[in-house]
Amino acid sequence: MEGYVYVMSNKAMPGLVKVGFTTGTPEERAAQLNGTHSPHPVVVEYSTHVPDARAVEREGHLRLRKHREGKEWFRCSRELAINAIKRAAGDLARNEFSRVEQERQQAAYQEQARQHREAEKRARDEEQRKAGLRIAVEQRYGPRLAKCFPSFWSVYGWSCVTVWFVIACFPGATFMGGLFGGAILGFILAFVAKGVLDDRAMKSPAYVAAAAERQRELDAIDRSGPPPAPASSTSTPAKPTVSTRATAPAPRLVRGDYTIEPPTGTIAADKSPEQLARERAARVNQDPAA
Structure with missing residues (x-):
């Protein structure tokens, strides 16, 4: 089932992240989860488009099974959850979005803009002198x-x-x-x-x-x-894009290249191809739509 696998968080529930999938967009799913039960909105931390979103979600849940709090919620850092989804998606990850990377780009832009303003002020002061x-x-x-x-x-x-x-x-x-x-x-x-x-x-x-x-x-x-x-x-720094989600991303290798912060916790070890094939066959027998 083609769709997005996402990692979401809520300020009202510190230390918890939600790992799930949707056939729509992660933003639409976050809007559905927002309601009067929480004083803070659900935030999309990471999302990626994959051909079989349900299978990648299941694989991500298996890797995070030691941290499961209940249903699709896990008590771990967002970096650990993102790494689990990336490892589960492998080379099939497309159209990735990362709020962490977006915040990093925004911080870099603000720092460049600050340095640019300071350089202009120093140049004006020097010219006046x-x-x-x-x-x-x-x-x-x-x-x-x-x-x-x-x-x-x-x-x-x-x-x-x-x-x-x-x-x-x-x-x-x-x-x-x-x-x-x-x-x-x-x-x-x-x-x-x-x-x-x-x-x-x-x-x-x-x-x-x-x-x-x-x-x-x-x-x-x-x-x-x-x-x-x-x-x-x-020179005037270029303003980062509002969203890091690309419209037509090119395939790229994503295994083990996502190092934002030292993850807290552990991810289950990679399984052998034979073990993955047996688990998928068992899921198909249990749920023909999988």
């Missing part, structure tokens, strides 16, 4: 560099004097005309002269030396601080 140091360097070298350039108003004053002297050389020039004409033409001449003088100032030894010192300090600030974190730790 460097920005403050750059501002301090600019404020310290700003007045020193500014002294290398002539003041515009001083250049404008000398430009006005030069223009007034030129205008005074022309016959018929009036005082007011020379005054306003000198002010206007002096502004134009000062604008041109300021550009020429600034270019010369930027090539002066004093400016070149100060600018080189400022750049060395700025480069030292850029090189300071912690080394950049690896790309894997700063």
Whole structure:
């Protein structure tokens, strides 16, 4: 009978797990078991799809027979029950779901997200620290560099004097005309002269030396601080899937590869093929539908 074999638990019954099978989905079966008799809902711990769910359930019950509390309930850890179902299903296990693995993935995602947030915060703090140091360097070298350039108003004053002297050389020039004409033409001449003088100032030894010192300090600030974190730790982690149950799983070997926590208790030893064949034949004789 094709279906799901599952392991369920209930917070109201600590230490007990339910091992059963259903031809529907484990979630539907858990919803059927929930009722007013328990203050907590039944939780699906593990499930797997197998061709003969009833046979795998029986085999799992036989492996857990030393821990049977009653009917389908066993007093053992969920890891022990899951291992028993995995060993009973063998290579036939398909479409497995594990709440333990889902919780582990969620915890890993949350840890990666926390590390990502911390890395971003460290990067922001480091950039703010460097920005403050750059501002301090600019404020310290700003007045020193500014002294290398002539003041515009001083250049404008000398430009006005030069223009007034030129205008005074022309016959018929009036005082007011020379005054306003000198002010206007002096502004134009000062604008041109300021550009020429600034270019010369930027090539002066004093400016070149100060600018080189400022750049060395700025480069030292850029090189300071912690080394950049690896790309894997700063990249945004991928969010895990909501459910680990696959839609079209590929066959894989499952014997002995499920180690979540050290199981508490023991599982019955594997039986020989001849013994399993005799037990299945006996079950068929007792229940032809098996």
